[in-house]
Amino acid sequence: MKVFVLISYKGSRYHGWQRQTNTANTVQQIVEEQLTKVLKYKCIISGCGRTDAGVHASQFYFHFDLRSELDFDLCFRMNLALPDDIVFLKLFEVGETNNARFDAIQRIYNYHFHCSPNPFISDISFYQSRELDFSRMLKCLKIIEGQRDFKNFCKQPDKHKTTICHITSVKLFKSENGSRYRFEISANRFLRGMIRIIVSRLFAVGEGRLSIEAFEKSFIEHLPINIKTAYPQGLFLSKVQYPFISEDPNAPSSDVQFIRWKKVD
Numbered sequence: 022m023k024v025f026v027l028i029s030y031k032g033s034r035y036h037g038w039q040r041q042t043n044t045a046n047t048v049q050q051i052v053e054e055q056l057t058k059v060l061k062y063k064c065i066i067s068g069c070g071r072t073d074a075g076v077h078a079s080q081f082y083f084h085f086d087l088r089s090e091l092d093f094d095l096c097f098r099m100n101l102a103l104p105d106d107i108v109f110l111k112l113f114e115v116g117e118t119n120n121a122r123f124d125a126i127q128r129i130y131n132y133h134f135h136c137s138p139n140p141f142i143s144d145i146s147f148y149q150s151r152e153l154d155f156s157r158m159l160k161c162l163k164i165i166e167g168q169r170d171f172k173n174f175c176k177q178p179d180k181h182k183t184t185i186c187h188i189t190s191v192k193l194f195k196s197e198n199g200s201r202y203r204f205e206i207s208a209n210r211f212l213r214g215m216i217r218i219i220v221s222r223l224f225a226v227g228e229g230r231l232s233i234e235a236f237e238k239s240f241i242e243h244l245p246i247n248i249k250t251a252y253p254q255g256l257f258l259s260k261v262q263y264p265f266i267s268e269d270p271n272a273p274s275s276d277v278q279f280i281r282w283k284k285v286d
Contacts, residue, residue, distance in 0.1 A: 075253035153227035
């Protein structure tokens, strides 16, 4: 029986989601090891994507095969076994051909940042110390909405079969008290490092280090440019949507639900 599992994790102390040969400190390996102990057979899981070191996920799905029906609450057992920064939320029985990575129809990411130093959120939000011109940044959001090819916003474009991404929404929000901000972007797929490269260039535009025209040209001319990425701690995979999982598409993800936000226009 194939199941999808919905989890949430804070990525601050992990080397990303994906299992690696040079470290055991990845979310995937820790989950696989604890799942194997709880179920008492070897478990290999496949995630809906991958997050880099220090990046978080409010919603992350993986699939694996259950050998038999369970007579206990797997989420409860796993949450006792796992470290407290990885949480099992829900299980879904799915069809044998369903795939957590390839069946996702939309992914939503949020990049959180704050413009006044705050030691209590420094591991889940980036401190942007330089003043930003948000009117310039908003013009760049309009440019992003009209693009499809993100080759120049990818760490390793040659490792992707295509660099085409269908962007469905790009927005900037700020908290009601004006102390915190988040950049939200949704699409059918994202490339390696794509969002952190976009954010890095948005900051450069907002700070006046990069012109709006140069930002737009990086899409049009496909010029070789230095790849700089924003720091990882502000980035959250906030939501993943599937056509066969009837979660409320308008329900806020856990990284945004405790703050009153308003859109920056």
